[in-house]
C-alpha cells in the first residue's frame with residue numbers, strides 16, 4: 001500500500017532556482033550601465049557645483065552633499081534563503097510588517113528561495129480551492145520583488161485542520177507559481193559559487209519532513225476527526241516509513257551541510273516547548289546522521305538552542321504573524337542561546353565552509369546571528 005509521499009524534486013525543478021542566477025547577472029549588467037550614468041551625472045553636478053561656488057562665494061546658497069549609492073555588493077554566499085513560519089493571517093498580527101522586512105532582506109541577500117516551516121493558513125488551513133485565504137494570506141502579502149521566487153513549504157498542525165491535499169497538490173501552484181508544498185521531500189543546492197569551474201562536489205541538502213502525524217494528541221478520540229488524515233490512514237506505518245526514509249537518505253547523503261526542516265519543535269522554550277514524540281523518534285536520527293540544523297516553527301517566536309548533550313542546532317522561526325506568547329528562561333542545560341518572542345524570521349546564508357543564520361525582527365533589526373564553520 002502506497003501511503004508515504006516522499007518526493008525528491010527532480011533536477012529540472014531544482015533548476016528553477018537557476019532563474020535567479022540569470023536574474024543576478026541581469027541586475028549586474030544593469031547596475032554597471034547605471035554606474036556609468038551615475039558617473040556622467042556626478043561630473044555634471046561637479047561642474048555645476050564648481051561654477052555655482054565661484055558665483056556665490058558670499059555663501060548665499062547652501063549646497064547639499066550628494067551621496068551617490070555605489071553598486072550593491074554581490075552576496076557573499078552562493079546560497080541564501082529566508083525561513084518563516086506560522087504566518088497566514090490575511091496580513092494581520094504584523095504579518096504584513098514581517099513580509100516587508102523579508103522583502104528587504106531578500107533583496108539584500110538576493111535570495112534563492114523562501115522556506116515555510118508550516119502553519120501556512122490560520123485558523124484551520126484552507127477550506128477548498130476557492131478559499132480566499134490563499135490569496136489574502138500569501139499572494140497579496142508577500143508582494144516584494146525579492147519574494148517572487150520559489151517557496152518550499154511543509155504542513156503545520158493548523159494546515160491539517162483544513163484540506164491538506166489541496167495544499168500539497170497542483171491547484172495552488174497554478175494560482176501562484178511560487179507555491180510548492182509537500183509532506184516530505186528534499187532539495188539539493190550546490191555551494192561552489194559562480195566563479196567555480198568544473199564539477200562541484202560541495203552541496204547542502206534540505207530534508208523537509210511531515211511532523212504533525214507524530215503528535216499523539218492529534219489522534220486522540222476528541223481531536224482525531226478535526227484533522228484531515230486522508231493519505232495517512234495507517235499512522236504507524238506512515239511514521240515508520242518516514243523515519244526509515246529520513247534515516248537512510250541522511251545516511252547516504254554526501255552533503256557538507258544537512259538541514260532538516262519540519263513544523264514541530266524538537267527543543268523549545270516557547271509556549272509549546274519540546275515535542276516529546278519528536279525528541280523520541282526524530283532526534284536520535286538527526287544526531288546519528290550528523291544533521292547540522294533542525295529548523296522549525298510551531299512556537300511563535302525566534303530561538304536558537306544548542307545543548308551540551310547534542311550536536312544539533314535547533315532554530316525556531318515561527319514568528320510570521322501572531323507572537324508575543326512568552327518564552328521560558330529555562331535552565332543552563334536547556335541551551336537557549338537566543339530567544340525573542342516577537343515577530344520575525346530568519347535568513348540563512350551558506351557557502352561550502354560556512355553557514356550563517358541571521359534572526360530579524362518585524363522592525364528590520366538584526367537581533368542575533370549564528371555562525372557555523374566547517
Ligand SMILES: *[C@@H]1O[C@H](CO)[C@@H](O)[C@H](O)[C@H]1NC(C)=O
Pocket residue numbers: 093094322323324342343362363
Ligand atoms: C507589531 O509589532 C510591534 C513592534 O514589534 C509590536 O510593538 C506590536 O505589539 C505588534 N503587534 C501585534 C498585534 O503583535
Ligand SMILES: *[C@@H]1O[C@H](CO)[C@@H](O)[C@H](O)[C@H]1NC(C)=O
Pocket residue numbers: 243244247248251284285
Ligand atoms: C538508522 O540507520 C542506522 C544505520 O543503518 C541504524 O544503525 C539505525 O538503527 C537507524 N536508526 C533508525 C531510527 O532507524
